[in-house]
Structure formats: structure tokens, C-alpha cells
Amino acid sequence: xxxxxxxxxxxxxxxxxxxxxxxxxxxxxxxxxxxxxxxxxxxxxxxxxxxxxxxxxxxxxxxxx
Numbered sequence: 001x002x003x004x005x006x007x008x009x010x011x012x013x014x015x016x017x018x019x020x021x022x023x024x025x026x027x028x029x030x031x032x033x034x035x036x037x038x039x040x041x042x043x044x045x046x047x048x049x050x051x052x053x054x055x056x057x058x059x060x061x062x063x064x065x
Contacts, residue, residue, distance in 0.1 A: 001045070005062065006031045007053030 004015040013031055015023060032052045034040050040053045046062050 001048050001050050003049040004028065004031070005049060005051050005058055006040070007055030007058050010055070012055055012058045 002016070002018040004013075004017055006013045006015075008031075015028065015031070032040055032043070042054060043050070043052045045051075049062060051059070051062055
């Protein structure tokens with residue numbers, strides 16, 4: 001995967017996983033996991049992008065609708 005998009009309420013976090021200054025794995029896990037310790041839903045792989053969480057605008061951008 002080369003890209004991670006995480007919805008946290010109205011905020012969307014975009015991380016380029018192919019960049020040399022990629023965050024450590026621990027920080028990436030904190031973005032994707034809820035406060036209860038479970039993976040945020042929905043979580044899906046779209047091409048080379050991992051999409052986690054629900055945000056209507058983010059999903060429209062990923063799916064091109």
C-alpha cells in the first residue's frame with residue numbers, strides 16, 4: 001500500500017506510506033484503532049489505498065463519485 005486515509009469525525013488524515021518520512025508503525029496503528037482498541041470501521045483496501053473510518057467526502061474522493 002502506498003497511501004493511508006483515516007477519517008476521524010470530520011477530520012481526514014492522509015499519510016503517504018511510500019515517502020521516506022513515513023510515521024512509525026505505532027503512530028499508524030493509533031490512527032486506525034478506536035479508543036476501545038478495535039479497528040475503526042469501515043476499513044477497506046481500494047487499489048493501493050487503505051481507507052479507515054467513515055467520512056462521506058473522503059469516500060466520494062476515493063471512489064470517484
